[in-house]
Amino acid sequence: MSLLTTEEYKAIAAGLSIPTQAFIDGHFRPAIAGKTFDTVNPATGDVLAKVAACGPEDVDLAVAKARDAFEDGRWSRLHPKDRKETLIRLAKLVKRNARELAVLESLDSGKTIYDCEQVDIPETINCLTWHAELIDKIYDQVAPASDNHIAMVVREPVGVVGLVLPWNFPLLMLAWKIGPALAAGCSVIVKPAEETPLTTLRMAELAMEAGIPAGVFNVVPGTGPEVGEPIGRHMDIDAVSFTGSTETGRRFLRYAAESNLKEVTLEMGGKNPAVVLDDAENLDRVAAHIVNGAFWNMGENCSASSRLIVQKGVKEELLKRIVAHAREWPMGDPMDPVNRVGALVSKAHFDKVCSYLEKGPKVILGGKASKGFVEPTILDVPRDAKQAREEIFGPVLSVLTVDSFDEAIALANDTEYGLAASIFTANIKRALRGARALRAGTVTVNSFGEGDISTPFGGFKQSGFGGRDNGIHAHDQYTQVKTIWVDLADDTDEAVG
Ligand SMILES: NC(=O)C1=CN([C@@H]2O[C@H](COP(=O)(O)OP(=O)(O)OC[C@H]3O[C@@H](n4cnc5c(N)ncnc54)[C@H](O)[C@@H]3O)[C@@H](O)[C@H]2O)C=CC1
Numbered sequence: 001m002s003l004l005t006t007e008e009y010k011a012i013a014a015g016l017s018i019p020t021q022a023f024i025d026g027h028f029r030p031a032i033a034g035k036t037f038d039t040v041n042p043a044t045g046d047v048l049a050k051v052a053a054c055g056p057e058d059v060d061l062a063v064a065k066a067r068d069a070f071e072d073g074r075w076s077r078l079h080p081k082d083r084k085e086t087l088i089r090l091a092k093l094v095k096r097n098a099r100e101l102a103v104l105e106s107l108d109s110g111k112t113i114y115d116c117e118q119v120d121i122p123e124t125i126n127c128l129t130w131h132a133e134l135i136d137k138i139y140d141q142v143a144p145a146s147d148n149h150i151a152m153v154v155r156e157p158v159g160v161v162g163l164v165l166p167w168n169f170p171l172l173m174l175a176w177k178i179g180p181a182l183a184a185g186c187s188v189i190v191k192p193a194e195e196t197p198l199t200t201l202r203m204a205e206l207a208m209e210a211g212i213p214a215g216v217f218n219v220v221p222g223t224g225p226e227v228g229e230p231i232g233r234h235m236d237i238d239a240v241s242f243t244g245s246t247e248t249g250r251r252f253l254r255y256a257a258e259s260n261l262k263e264v265t266l267e268m269g270g271k272n273p274a275v276v277l278d279d280a281e282n283l284d285r286v287a288a289h290i291v292n293g294a295f296w297n298m299g300e301n302c303s304a305s306s307r308l309i310v311q312k313g314v315k316e317e318l319l320k321r322i323v324a325h326a327r328e329w330p331m332g333d334p335m336d337p338v339n340r341v342g343a344l345v346s347k348a349h350f351d352k353v354c355s356y357l358e359k360g361p362k363v364i365l366g367g368k369a370s371k372g373f374v375e376p377t378i379l380d381v382p383r384d385a386k387q388a389r390e391e392i393f394g395p396v397l398s399v400l401t402v403d404s405f406d407e408a409i410a411l412a413n414d415t416e417y418g419l420a421a422s423i424f425t426a427n428i429k430r431a432l433r434g435a436r437a438l439r440a441g442t443v444t445v446n447s448f449g450e451g452d453i454s455t456p457f458g459g460f461k462q463s464g465f466g467g468r469d470n471g472i473h474a475h476d477q478y479t480q481v482k483t484i485w486v487d488l489a490d491d492t493d494e495a496v497g
């Protein structure tokens with residue numbers, strides 16, 4: 001879809017009608033306690049809307065309705081092709097409303113309209129369609145057994161699922177989770193991040209229009225302690241899928257252990273290395289990948305390449321090219337389609353990112369920040385600097401220098417995280433040896449990327465726990481395996497057992 005002008009986007013923004021209440025059992029309703037919270041446009045500081053601030057009682061209501069829906073089979077026991085058709089209708093509705101959703105996402109999160117239009121919305125449509133198309137093509141299994149038995153191994157939807165979302169890709173992370181969860185037949189309780197609830201609430205309207213039955217798709221906006229924790233601790237939620245910080249992910253394990261041992265999948269942070277070896281070819285292309293990996297989505301990305309680990313021989317030339325590419329990423333009004341760097345999601349997050357720009361490291365590029373916006377920044381840092389070790393989640397690339405392949409891999413792995421990594425080299429053996437040695441859920445060779453909808457996404461070490469998002473593997477989060485063992489012996493057979 002071609003991009004519009006800033007004025008045209010602002011006209012769409014002015015005409016938006018934004019749902020602000022919780023969505024439970026097919027109805028929008030205020031929080032039971034009547035409370036609201038402000039959601040703010042981080043690029044201007046303007047309040048966009050007052051949104052229902054739900055609490056444990058709203059979670060209880062949503063879970064009860066989701067449980068009713070799950071048990072009576074209005075969605076969970078439909079023929080998979082019927083769920084497929086409904087989810088494809090939802091994907092088509094997202095496409096029909098793409099412009100409005102892109103504008104709403106940009107306003108609420110500070111993301112550029114360029115990214116919302118070119119990445120977030122098309123990938124959301126693709127994700128919903130892919131899981132819908134998949135669900136009537138998955139077969140169950142028959143296990144090897146004697147002539148007197150049939151052993152079936154069947155998959156069933158896990159039940160009522162809590163989906164706790166981050167603010168960096170609000171709509172896309174919703175799709176990553178509802179795509180497989182709804183396709184599998186689960187009922188869901190979605191908790192959007194409090195910074196970015198609006199597109200999730202708009203999706204509730206579209207889900208209703210698509211024909212997803214009442215009680216199957218519920219949205220409960222509110223804070224982590226008021227809504228996230230009650231979801232984590234609920235005795236009647238069967239599974240939770242969470243994306244966010246490692247600290248909060250750890251809490252969900254505690255909640256599950258202290259309640260009903262619900263299944264927990266955690267997709268968390270990263271301090272992802274991009275390793276560039278002396279023999280890397282086409283340094284201009286390498287530089288373009290490094291810049292995209294570090295600054296795409298303002299670096300508010302769990303898989304951002306936030307550590308450049310570069311071999312000495314190529315450092316100077318590579319940095320020259322990286323700086324040139326980074327200068328081609330204009331920063332400013334997210335609603336202006338020329339901009340590639342928008343506002344950080346909130347004042348609190350802006351302050352956190354700014355704390356990493358304070359004096360200390362050598363600044364190669366950028367380093368300035370003002371009123372919610374942080375320039376793409378490149379820092380030359382020693383290994384033990386906090387910029388080299390901690391997840392900043394902003395447009396800050398830390399550069400570390402090494403002498404050899406082995407040193408590069410050891411340094412890349414010297415982190416508590418293990419979400420993503422990349423390696424740039426023209427030598428196929430080093431590329432594949434590196435890819436195997438890097439301890440990360442996704443390793444890209446001569447590129448930055450996250451794979452696509454068909455490839456599982458998740459982390460090693462403290463970046464991930466439990467299942468994976470994306471690919472057929474995502475369905476493991478939302479289904480459980482049952483064995484059905486059938487005795488075929490007739491009455492004349494003597495042996496029992
Ligand atoms: N995809 C990722 O890897 C993400 C990583 N982060 C990292 O986390 C840092 C902090 O960002 P936050 O927004 O505070 O992330 P967070 O992990 O606190 O928030 C993610 C979700 O968890 C919920 N939540 C927060 N506290 C909770 C609690 N006590 N119990 C249950 N649910 C809770 C939030 O409301 C939100 O829906 C960022 O600076 C970044 O480093 C943040 C968002 C996404």
Ligand code: BAL
Nearest residue numbers: 166168243301302303
């Ligand atoms: N990049 C998709 C996953 C995330 O950042 O949370």
